[in-house]
Amino acid sequence: MTLNEDPLGPLSPDFATQFVRDVRRPPCQLYLISPLDVTGTFPDRLARALDAGPVAAFQFRVKDIDQHAAARLAEPLQKICADRDVALIVNDSISLTKRLGADGVHLGQDDGDAREARDVLGPNVQIGVTVHDSRHLAMEAGEAGADYVAFGAFYPTTTKQVAHVADPVLLSWWSTVFELPCVAIGGITPANAPDLVRAGADFLAVSGAVWNGDEAAAVQAFAAVLGT
Numbered sequence: 001m002t003l004n005e006d007p008l009g010p011l012s013p014d015f016a017t018q019f020v021r022d023v024r025r026p027p028c029q030l031y032l033i034s035p036l037d038v039t040g041t042f043p044d045r046l047a048r049a050l051d052a053g054p055v056a057a058f059q060f061r062v063k064d065i066d067q068h069a070a071a072r073l074a075e076p077l078q079k080i081c082a083d084r085d086v087a088l089i090v091n092d093s094i095s096l097t098k099r100l101g102a103d104g105v106h107l108g109q110d111d112g113d114a115r116e117a118r119d120v121l122g123p124n125v126q127i128g129v130t131v132h133d134s135r136h137l138a139m140e141a142g143e144a145g146a147d148y149v150a151f152g153a154f155y156p157t158t159t160k161q162v163a164h165v166a167d168p169v170l171l172s173w174w175s176t177v178f179e180l181p182c183v184a185i186g187g188i189t190p191a192n193a194p195d196l197v198r199a200g201a202d203f204l205a206v207s208g209a210v211w212n213g214d215e216a217a218a219v220q221a222f223a224a225v226l227g228t
Contacts, residue, residue, distance in 0.1 A: 007136045011169050019172035021200055028197045029056035030222050031183060033091075033207040034077075036063055043076045045215050050084045052216035053223035056203060057126075059106055061091035067099065074100055087126060094120050104128065106150070109137070114144035128183065132164035135173065142180050149174070150205060153186020154196060158208060168199035175200030190221035197226065 032055055035042070046058065058081050060074050074090070078100060081088045087103040090096050094117050097105040104126030105117055117127050128148045129141035138149040151166045151174070166186070174182045181202035188196065189209045196204060204226075210218040 011135075011167070011173055019176065019200060021175065025175065025202065028201050028226055029203050030054065030219065030226065031057045031059065031203040031205040032210060033059040033205055034061050035207060035211045036061065038062060038073050038077065043080060045211070046077055047080050049210060049215040049219050050080065050086055052219040054226075055086050055219065057087040057089050057104070059089040059091050059205070060102075067093070067096050070096055071099055074102075078102065089126065089128065097121060097125065104147070106130070114141055114146045118145050133166040133170065135170065138174060142178060146180070148181040148183055148203070150183040150185050152184060152205075154184055155187030155192055157187035168196055171196065171200040175202070190218070190225050193222065193225045
């Protein structure tokens with residue numbers, strides 16, 4: 001689906017040009033997503049990243065391994081996050097989230113429903129939903145009880161295949177109409193992040209920009225952009 005294929009139709013560019021962030025919304029924060037390989041020295045890298053600057057959440061994202069192996073990999077990372085008061089969010093798996101007692105779960109469009117996740121995980125677990133470039137999907141997620149919606153991809157990325165390209169005006173529209181936080185994801189770097197912050201993102205979800213180089217320097221660069 002492209003932006004113009006949203007069932008609600010195209011957005012007026014005026015949302016972007018007239019947008020002013022509500023001062024009652026907290027400043028935009030950093031949301032780290034793990035690389036697919038979290039073995040070896042990755043726990044040390046995570047600790048270094050989290051110690052380098054403010055990070056609101058860390059998403060544990062691995063693929064094609066069974067839940068027992070995933071839990072073994074997640075547990076030391078969970079402790080690193082807990083020691084630094086950073087929320088651990090599990091990608092895709094409601095059952096792994098429950099097993100770990102994680103702080104939250106992030107669901108793609110094919111990974112289950114926010115209502116189902118709430119029934120299984122209870123009232124205190126954070127539930128995020130990928131909504132691509134669709135206002136319709138975002139509103140559905142909000143109605144289903146999601147705690148945040150994630151729009152993207154905003155820029156080219158090698159972290160995952162991009163099937164949906166989002167326009168920053170979506171963030172402006174969402175932040176104007178809804179209190180629910182929105183996450184921007186996809187190819188975000190310290191260089192292109194300011195446009196998304198200005199557009200209204202509550203969180204910047206980043207992966208390659210941090211893990212493909214010096215993670216501490218990258219987190220510091222994002223902190224400078226976010227003014228934290």
